[in-house]
Amino acid sequence: MESTFSGIEKLGPAGLVLQAILVSVGGIFLLVGFIVLRRWYRARYFRRRNERTAALRSQWDEILSGRISAEAWRFDPLDCDIVESILLDSIEMSPADKLPPLLDCLRVSGLLDMRIYEARTTRGWKQQTALLALGRTRAMEAIPALAEGLDSPLSETRIAAVRGLGRTARMEAAIPILDRIVTGQFDAPERSLKNSLVNCCRTHPEVLINYLENADGAVRELLARVLGELASPELGEELLVLATDSLPEVRASAARALGNTNNPYSLPALHSLASDPEWFVRLRAVVALGQIENIGKIKTLLHALCDANRHVRQRAAWALARMEPQLEQILEDVVATKDDYALQAFVSELERSGAIEKVVRGFDGSNHHSAEAALKEVVAEARKRVELTGKAAAAAVGAH
């Protein structure tokens, strides 16, 4: 029997176009059909899921305590998925003392073993889902399976493993990551690594110190950056050593860490870092000084206010403008530097912090006459400058 298409072919080029029309129209019907079918299926699925969620929620205490046997829900894929979601959400939201019954339920029902099995035997998207779910369980026995995920040839799987380990928020989970990154061969996005290490090492930042000693280059910088976020007062001496590191990024992280410890012993080191040849190290030191409550920092900050780098000046001004009881004296000192940029930056920050009105009021009956005059001058000058900048810019725009 002759096919429809062979009949069309006899029409020549017109037949080809006719075929194309048929294919396009067929495609349109196919797409519309797919949209309709998908909508219908999803509506049905979510209705059923809602019903089952309500039913399982109503029996939640029995499910958790084991009075309803796991077999009753474990082998129905929908029920199993719902119970796992509820359990993992609860684990994430629960304080440590409420975790044991939730973890017991995961273990006794075999859900945890199922996920460990999936993380080890499946590949691709399914493995990644299993790794993330394992991380959310926060269970110790999940860590080896998660660690194996770090050796996957797929970058998406490695990222899932890193994120999973981070979500356990256990110090033990940091070890497999650290072991791999110190080799310098481990390839995963820096941000994922940093976030996971921060989560895992929050209670034991000293773990990072040992690895830092054996790391160099980019890995050393990464570990220092994490340590910078987690540093506690107990890490005093180690941080002081890092403040003299040969890598500027490590010195910058040490400055951040010293700021987080908020200890007076940090001041001498931060004073020294505030004169570092690298601008971003000076910037970090100035930011850290801003965090420390000690009037001994004023001199260094005043020096930083006259720094060659705009960002350093800005952050120094930010820190100084927040030292409220001393603001009038600081203004006097800033005026004494005879640095116009410093004065502008400081007044800008007083304005941003909303402290300027207090400073102006504070001048009534005070001895800070030169500061008061300078402030008035700055205000007038600032207005003039804005106009000048505008005019210069307008001229430039015109020339453009």
Next chain:
Amino acid sequence: MHFLAISNDTLFIYYVLSNVIYLALLIVAIVKNVRHRHRLGSQRLELVKASPFTPPITLIVPAHNEERSIVGSVGALLGLEYPSLEVIVVNDGSSDATMDKMTEAYQLQVARILYIADIATAPLRAIYRSPLDPRLFVLDKEAAGCKADAINAGINAATSPYICVVDADSILEKESLIRIMAGVFADPGRVVAVGGIVRVLNGSRVVNNQIEEVRLPKSGIEVMQVIEYLRAFLVGREAWAGFNMLPIISGAFGVFQRDLVMQVGGFRTHAVGEDLDLVVRMHRRMHDQHRSYHIDFIPDPTCWTEVPTDMKSLARQRARWHKGLLDTLWPNRDMLFRARYGRVGWLVLPYMWIFEFFAPIIEVVGYSTIILALISGVLSKSFFLQFLLFGYAFATLISIGAVLLEEMTFRRYSNWREVARLLIYCLFEHFPYRQLTMVWRLQGIWQYLRGDLQWGAMKRVGISTEAEG
């Protein structure tokens, strides 16, 4: 006769090629979108929010005569979920009550903040800050007659490493900043700019400056624009970004590395399509410096924007877009087919010249020669009809593909009736709407050649927001 035959053949090849390319883009976009959806499943936004490594960002809102929407928009921007945010509104010499409304709503006070015009802009009148929210700053500047100048003033004043430009008549979803920055977090060393999706706000219900219920607009002309936006963003931009060839990040919503924007001299003043122009110059700069980079598009961070509701405004907008296209392509013509500019010079720019810029010209020439060929008997009537039908069916298939993509991924239009309306309107997009846009785009070319680079005003209804409770 010979000329007519060649012309018809050329038109036929051009039409098939343009649709095949779009079909290929659709397939790439479907694959990318589905993969992105899977990845989203593993992303925990609350962890990103809590991370100490999340960099600060400055939102720049250029506002020129936005009295209807400015207060609501700024309120929504300040309510965005992002750990370290600065909002700079640039009042670009508005002649209406934009500044008064802002001053009243946020109790603005003059601030003596140091402003260094690294990028030249029109004169600044004053800088204001709000005692109600220390994250808000307002730059009041004289009008320079272009949005780019206002954005540049905002860039000068910004203090964050990343800037995000948002239109004052747009609404960002609460998590949109975190979501768009996920593109940067993926590879902060390489990703220099990220675009988000812009969707049509008209018709949706807005409560407290946030989208409460997504609805399709009532009028057909607006629904057509919904389909166009879906196709342009979910198909076009998604696919081009997949190959690091994204030529444009919408001026209504995009994140840029501030330093790089400064290096390329900011947004080009008086550029008609300043968003397209900036991205092309960023590509140029990165290739010139042989730097490894990526300009990405993420389909889930959403910005809702008002689109023209009347033919006149729509015509003006489309003419302006086409002027903007030529205004960018022409100064960058030296990038074409140059090995130094890689796939940008070899693929995306030629595509934009041939299938975007020349499209209305080729179409109008095509229609004319086909009619001539029909009259002179070179072309058979049945072939002509079949060709028209094929073109129409194929293009409709692509439009429905864009709706399918929306259905498979984000499903913003949740009820059956809305999706059915979208599908029905897909049938009318390629006749007669497409022919209308062709005329508007030709007008744009004509205006550009005459030296008319004005933006033209768009009639706005304004965001009508309901108060909760």
